[in-house]
Amino acid sequence: MTVADSPLAWWRRQGLRFRLTVVAAAVLALALAVSASVLLTVLDRALIDTVDESTRQQAQKVRVHADAGTLTTPITTNDGTIVQVVDAGGRITHVTYGADRLVPLLDAAARERVLRKGSVTFMDGRPFAIPGPLRVVVVRADRGRTVIAARPVAEIQTSLATAGRVLLIGTPLLIVLLAAASWLIIGRTLRPISALRRGAAEITHTARSRRLPVPESKDEVHSLATTLNDMLARLEEAEQRQRALVSDASHELRSPLASIRLQLEVALGHPEGQDWRETAEGVLEDTMRLSKLAEDLLALARLDERGGVPARTEPVDLDEVTRQIADRYGDVRLTACEPLVVSGDALDLSRVLTNLIDNAVRHTTSKIEVALTGDGTLTVTDDGPGVPEEDRERVFNRFTRLDSGRGRDEGGAGLGLAIVRETVRAHGGTVHLEDAAPGLRVVVWLPRG
Numbered sequence: 001m002t003v004a005d006s007p008l009a010w011w012r013r014q015g016l017r018f019r020l021t022v023v024a025a026a027v028l029a030l031a032l033a034v035s036a037s038v039l040l041t042v043l044d045r046a047l048i049d050t051v052d053e054s055t056r057q058q059a060q061k062v063r064v065h066a067d068a069g070t071l072t073t074p075i076t077t078n079d080g081t082i083v084q085v086v087d088a089g090g091r092i093t094h095v096t097y098g099a100d101r102l103v104p105l106l107d108a109a110a111r112e113r114v115l116r117k118g119s120v121t122f123m124d125g126r127p128f129a130i131p132g133p134l135r136v137v138v139v140r141a142d143r144g145r146t147v148i149a150a151r152p153v154a155e156i157q158t159s160l161a162t163a164g165r166v167l168l169i170g171t172p173l174l175i176v177l178l179a180a181a182s183w184l185i186i187g188r189t190l191r192p193i194s195a196l197r198r199g200a201a202e203i204t205h206t207a208r209s210r211r212l213p214v215p216e217s218k219d220e221v222h223s224l225a226t227t228l229n230d231m232l233a234r235l236e237e238a239e240q241r242q243r244a245l246v247s248d249a250s251h252e253l254r255s256p257l258a259s260i261r262l263q264l265e266v267a268l269g270h271p272e273g274q275d276w277r278e279t280a281e282g283v284l285e286d287t288m289r290l291s292k293l294a295e296d297l298l299a300l301a302r303l304d305e306r307g308g309v310p311a312r313t314e315p316v317d318l319d320e321v322t323r324q325i326a327d328r329y330g331d332v333r334l335t336a337c338e339p340l341v342v343s344g345d346a347l348d349l350s351r352v353l354t355n356l357i358d359n360a361v362r363h364t365t366s367k368i369e370v371a372l373t374g375d376g377t378l379t380v381t382d383d384g385p386g387v388p389e390e391d392r393e394r395v396f397n398r399f400t401r402l403d404s405g406r407g408r409d410e411g412g413a414g415l416g417l418a419i420v421r422e423t424v425r426a427h428g429g430t431v432h433l434e435d436a437a438p439g440l441r442v443v444v445w446l447p448r449g
């Protein structure tokens with residue numbers, strides 16, 4: 001502890017185990033000290049009261065005899081009470097066996113004082129050859145006489161002292177025992193938390209184990225550990241997805257860039273007889289692929305960023321949007337176009353349709369049909385090769401292409417359907433693929449807004 005440290009700061013820096021143990025021991029010590037002192041006080045009071053009561057009874061008995069004139073010498077008491085009867089002149093007339101016959105235990109003034117104050121008092125017995133303190137009762141009798149009855153209370157004081165000693169030794173012993181037990185129990189309770197801490201430290205240091213140890217007991221620490229593990233699993237999953245996305249994206253970027261580089265190198269290496277127009281067209285085509293890729297990645301990033309909510313929630317006339325887009329493609333037949341208003345982002349929704357029609361155009365053999373019905377269903381049907389049943393979910397994943405055997409020029413990056421699904425989901429709708437025998441039908445459903 002340095003000089004600058006306040007005791008409070010020092011206390012706060014101590015471990016939970018130490019603090020809990022100290023607090024438990026301190027509370028117990030206080031409780032035991034209070035109860036010990038209450039116990040001793042009550043015991044003392046009760047014992048003295050008993051002595052007072054019986055001494056008073058003896059004194060009363062002697063007074064009755066004195067008043068009736070039936071006192072004998074020596075006075076007999078059966079419980080060791082010392083009695084003196086003093087007459088009005090201050091002379092002792094009767095005593096119990098062995099009591100002083102000449103000097104009263106209390107002189108006249110003291111007797112008066114005791115009578116006034118409640119007729120019981122303590123006094124030292126040693127001047128009268130009685131060991132220890134005495135409890136003395138004074139009672140008034142007829143003809144100015146007084147009865148003095150006394151009882152040694154040394155025994156009571158010895159018992160109280162013994163009880164005190166027992167408590168003095170027993171209490172600290174009990175506190176030490178409790179502190180030791182608390183230390184052990186708290187240590188055991190905190191062990192799973194230490195294990196969690198060690199597990200977390202291991203994750204940060206080695207990044208090898210990705211899970212925290214879960215204690216067997218089904219308590220709060222158990223649920224904390226499982227919750228944290230769930231969180232770690234989700235983080236890991238997100239991280240993996242991110243990594244895969246970056247690696248896929250870099251991979252997709254590589255081929256158009258390599259193609260551009262090759263065309264330019266060839267053109268510059270052999271400038272004579274070079275068709276620059278053809279080179280420029282080739283480079284432009286690759287550049288457009290790059291820019292489409294960048295746009296699609298950006299669209300996905302925006303969808304991720306918003307976390308399943310459309311960019312805007314305005315009423316969109318989907319029939320209007322569908323008609324406009326269908327008109328752009330020469331060979332698309334609009335078989336139905338019922339009025340439908342959905343709430344969302346017109347630009348995002350038109351991208352859904354464009355992506356679907358682009359796919360259909362790429363795969364169809366003769367016809368493409370688009371239909372929009374008033375219940376919110378939008379279908380795009382082609383008569384191409386279709387998608388096998390087992391791949392109809394997989395194709396919605398990012399960078400998933402089935403026709404990998406075909407030339408890169410024809411296919412895109414495999415982001416189109418991923419954008420479709422995520423946009424539709426953000427608008428609260430669903431999308432799935434169906435067999436159009438022959439061909440493929442994409443069915444989009446959007447809730448009416």
Ligand SMILES: Nc1ncnc2c1ncn2[C@@H]1O[C@H](COP(=O)(O)OP(=O)(O)OP(=O)(O)O)[C@@H](O)[C@H]1O
Nearest residue numbers: 359360363386395401402403412413414415416417
């Ligand atoms: N109408 C279709 N007929 C047959 N197969 C299809 C059809 N539409 C999509 N597919 C298959 O699903 C795959 C994924 O489609 P998606 O639109 O996601 O990617 P893409 O069209 O290859 O690339 P991008 O859309 O990014 O330019 C395609 O590669 C293709 O194999």
Ligand SMILES: [Mg+2]
Nearest residue numbers: 359412416417
């Ligand atoms: Mg596509």
